[in-house]
Amino acid sequence: MKRNTEKYRQILEAAIRVFARQGFHQSTVAQVAKSAGVADGTIYLYFKNKDDILFQFYEYKARQVFERFRRAVDEATHAVDKLRNLVRTHLSEFQNDINMAIVYQAETHQHRRTTQEIIREMSKMYRDIVTEIVEQGQREGKLRPDLTIGLVMRLINGAVNEVINAWIHAGGESDLVSMADPLVELFLGGIGKPGKGYPEEA
Amino acid sequence: MKRNTEKYRQILEAAIRVFARQGFHQSTVAQVAKSAGVADGTIYLYFKNKDDILFQFYEYKARQVFERFRRAVDEATHAVDKLRNLVRTHLSEFQNDINMAIVYQAETHQHRRTTQEIIREMSKMYRDIVTEIVEQGQREGKLRPDLTIGLVMRLINGAVNEVINAWIHAGGESDLVSMADPLVELFLGGIGKPGKGYPEEA
Amino acid sequence: MKRNTEKYRQILEAAIRVFARQGFHQSTVAQVAKSAGVADGTIYLYFKNKDDILFQFYEYKARQVFERFRRAVDEATHAVDKLRNLVRTHLSEFQNDINMAIVYQAETHQHRRTTQEIIREMSKMYRDIVTEIVEQGQREGKLRPDLTIGLVMRLINGAVNEVINAWIHAGGESDLVSMADPLVELFLGGIGKPGKGYPEEA
Amino acid sequence: MKRNTEKYRQILEAAIRVFARQGFHQSTVAQVAKSAGVADGTIYLYFKNKDDILFQFYEYKARQVFERFRRAVDEATHAVDKLRNLVRTHLSEFQNDINMAIVYQAETHQHRRTTQEIIREMSKMYRDIVTEIVEQGQREGKLRPDLTIGLVMRLINGAVNEVINAWIHAGGESDLVSMADPLVELFLGGIGKPGKGYPEEA
DNA sequence: GATGAATGAGAATTCATTCAT
DNA sequence: AATGAATGAATTCTCATTCAT
Helix, strand or coil, X not given: CCCCCHHHHHHHXXXXXXXXHHCCCCCCHHHHHHHHCCCHHHHHXXXXXXXXXHHXXXXXXXXHHHHHHHHHHHCCXXXXXHHHHHHHHHHHHHHHCHHHHHHHHHHCCCCCHHHHHHHHHHHHHHHHHHHHHHHHHHHCCCECCCCCHHHHHHXXXXXXXXXHHHHHHXXXXXXXHHHHHHHHHHHHHCCECXXXXXXXXX | CCCCCXXXXXXXXXXXXXXXXXXXXXXXXXXXXXXXXXXXXXXXXXXXCHHHHHHHHHHHHXXXXXXXXXXXXXXXXXXXXXXHHHHHHHHHHHHHCHHHHHHHHHHXXXXXXXXXXXXXXXXXXXXHHHHHHHHHHHHCCCECCCCCHXXXXXXXXXXXXXXXXXXXXXXXXXXXXXXXXXXXXXXXXXXXXXXXXXXXXX | CCCCCHHHHHHHHHHHHHHHHHCCCCCCHHHHHHXXXXXXXXXXXXXXXXXXHHHHHHHHHHHHHHXXXXXXXXXXXXXXXXXXXXXHHHHHHHHHCHHHHHHHHHHCCCCCHHHHHHHHHHHHHHHHHHHHHHHHHHHCCCXXXXXXXXXXXXXXXXXXXXXXXXXXXXXXCCCCHHHHHHHHHHXXXXXXXXXXXXXXXX | CCCCCHHHHHHHHHHHHHHHHHCCCCCCHHHHHHHHCXXXXXXXXXXXXXXXXXXXXXXXXXXXXXXXXXXXXXXXXXXHHHHHHHHHHHHHHHHHCXXXXXXXXXXXXXXXXXXXXXXXXXXXXXXXXHHHHHHHHHHCCCECCCCCHHHHHHHHHHHHHHHHHHHXXXXXXXXXXXXXXXXXXXXXXXXXXXXXXCCCCC
16 A cells, blocks of 8 residues: 555546546546556555545645645735735646546535545634634734634635636636636625725624 | 426435435435335336436426525615525525535536536526626625626625535534625625725725 | 237237337337327236237237138148148238238247247147148149158248248338249249259159 | 457357347346356456347357358359258258257347347348359259249248257257258259149249 | 456346236 | 336346455
8 A cells, every 4th residue: 555656646646537527436446547557456556445546635635735725825924915825826726737626626525434534624724724814814903803714714715616616617728816816805805885884884 | 207296206305315315326226215115116207317316306406496596686675685685595595405405515516417507507597696686786886896797606606605515514503594694794895804905995 | 808809909919019119028018008008007907917918919810820821721622722822821911910920920939938839839730731732732643752741841931931031121011922923833843953853863 | 358268258158058048038147147157247348238148149159150151162063062061061050059059040030239230141141152052053054044042042041940940949859960951852853743844834 | 566357246227017096 | 997106026237346367
């Protein structure tokens, strides 16, 4: 069960390619093997079973992505810049690897026992980042003081995910990253006309 | 292939129950039959095949829900109230039928040929509603004039979906509808502190 | 289990139609019922089960045909005329009812327990007719005295069946009966050139 | 989908055995697998599906037989000897492999889409052989000059098939090949008494 | 380590037959 | 007698997984 070998990576990438095209369930181990250029049995030298491939996808690919979110956020000083970095990185990472994006979006909502734990962990990572940004932003006086962290996280993550989904559905052609700044402005300012009672009175 | 009979409804509800618990793919027709209290073969008197059950779920259940969104929105006069009704109804419909919610959230991201068309149709319905709200809100001077409809739709739909997902993951115990107003306020006012440069200058 | 009623005949005819188009096995009882304009369950008021429909086909249709062979043969006085009548009637009966012809030719070679007995019986009828013709023909000095009855029967029946098969394969358009006299001449005279050593020396 | 392997042959032979005993339709893939001593799934490594087994039977077994007809005919110089070789080989090939004989006779009259093409092809092969024999025989002055090829082919093929069928029904015990020469004499001389008006005047 | 042939459990689906109405 | 909805046994086929080479 060697990880970090060239063949491990080769199989995992092939799997993501195949899963992206057909969905995890519609894909067969034989297809993954063929796409990876190895024999069917070889898969089992690197992965416990088919489910484990998906698990490793989260463990090895998705986790990496989330760690880059962390790093991107850390590169900024102010909360609003951190937020901008978060959204930008989120979009650019998914744009850079559309197969990863497709698999992530499609399989994350299936309540699989195998992946439940790690998905929860990544969700927590995201929440931690947003929490940090919100609290710092409030200290900096840049964000409203009455925010519910959980709700803000859902607002941000939900909207970004939805933008990614739309991009996938459209074929992944357009420039996803260019949506980052408009999105952030929307997060910050909302859709209500300023000075019209929303939401200063809240 | 009788629709609208008692047995049809009975099987469809059973299927949703089973799919919600195990996911569509992990569920067998035999399980659905057992849960519906009918013989395996009976399923095929009402549904073309297993995929057709999922299709009918969208056609018969989800479509109904989206039509209720439409009606709820139509009951309000002003754009902001329409938005509030949309979000409230969205949350309350899903809260009222958690199995429907689970199946909808889990299966909508799978790019199944069978369901693609109807999902796209519902997505369009949603976009039409948001478009109407935004345009009216702008005419009323309540919403910012520089909004990109697509982005606003993703903001709203994405955030609401994410809230629903979190609720599902938490076991569906809490009161989902109570999140409606806070969410709407967030949409309208954003998270930025008013008067701090976001986004009045835009 | 009423026979000889109008509905019995109606179902049997429908069955033959359906079996002719699709083969016995590929046909479903539901298709037969539909083609007969009755409910599925009604079939079982007239036939024990699906196999019984095929059995009744032989019992009621094919047997009738073979009895007409008998009668046609009896109408002639001389052996050669009897033979001619046999072949003519054989061809004309099958030409008159192509569905019967198709089902008979297709299903007779399947060694079904249900139909074995009656097929054997009809085979015996045929052999009796041929035996009679041959023996009479020999007494009349018109047929060679050294014939093996079994072989003659196979020659005649086999050739006639083959002609019918070819006709079916060709779509049943051409005039089958017109092959009768040429066939009989072939039976009588063979394909060898007379006086060239065949088969007088044998 | 490896052909020409030992296991391929093993499964095909087992299938023919099972089909001969029960008929193609009455046989299950599981029975074939068991009879071949392999697992059910193994069948599908060598055959596309159940129908393909029957197709391969024609492609690999029956075609071989027909090619032996060709070769046997080519070994003779004179038309009548060619005819004799054809009939002898036909009977001896079927006698040598009674299971093949049973399956061939039983399934050839079912108008299956899968096998239609190859059966037609073999039928054409047979017709070509007969045509060649007849034309050569006429040139040699040994066969009547007024023969209809199609009819002659049906006479020969039909009679031979009928002889084979009778042999199968009788349990395949008797010596089939010994019927060859009597059959050929019958073909050549017919059943009519020479000099009695059949068919010298034609 | 790598292979890929073989396995056999498991699932979808069909359809002859029954039986309450 | 007639119906046709319901049944569930039976069958084909798939595919994750194993293991001898």
